Amino acid sequence: MSKSTVNRERMHPELEEWRKKIDSIDHQLSSLLCDRLNCAQNISEIKHRNGEQVLQPAREKEVLSNVLDKADSQLKAAALEKIYRCIIEETRLFQHEWKNEQSCEKQ
Numbered sequence: 001m002s003k004s005t006v007n008r009e010r011m012h013p014e015l016e017e018w019r020k021k022i023d024s025i026d027h028q029l030s031s032l033l034c035d036r037l038n039c040a041q042n043i044s045e046i047k048h049r050n051g052e053q054v055l056q057p058a059r060e061k062e063v064l065s066n067v068l069d070k071a072d073s074q075l076k077a078a079a080l081e082k083i084y085r086c087i088i089e090e091t092r093l094f095q096h097e098w099k100n101e102q103s104c105e106k107q
Contacts, residue, residue, distance in 0.1 A: 033087070037094055044095035048102060054095045060088050 047054060067084050071077035 036087075037091065040091045040095055041098050044098050045102075047095075048099055054092055054099065063088060 044054065046052075064081060064084055067080055068077050071080050
């Protein structure tokens with residue numbers, strides 16, 4: 001066996017440990033994101049009742065600021081900002097879709 005093959009075999013268990021950890025985190029994240037969408041649905045209902053718009057830039061800026069304050073490096077902050085911009089956009093779309101469903105159900 002070559003030296004590189006031995007090194008890959010030695011690293012494989014460590015790689016698998018990290019992958020299992022990521023799988024566990026992904027499981028937690030998906031559950032938390034569903035919880036977040038449930039909250040967004042409730043918020044959308046309140047906004048709808050009060051005649052408020054889904055898009056609220058000041059709140060979105062606040063959410064981003066809260067998240068970015070937790071980053072321990074510029075590189076992580078940049079990645080988190082991109083991730084959370086996607087989360088915020090998808091949540092906004094979810095709220096619009098929910099609002100449209102509610103309007104259709106009332107007709």
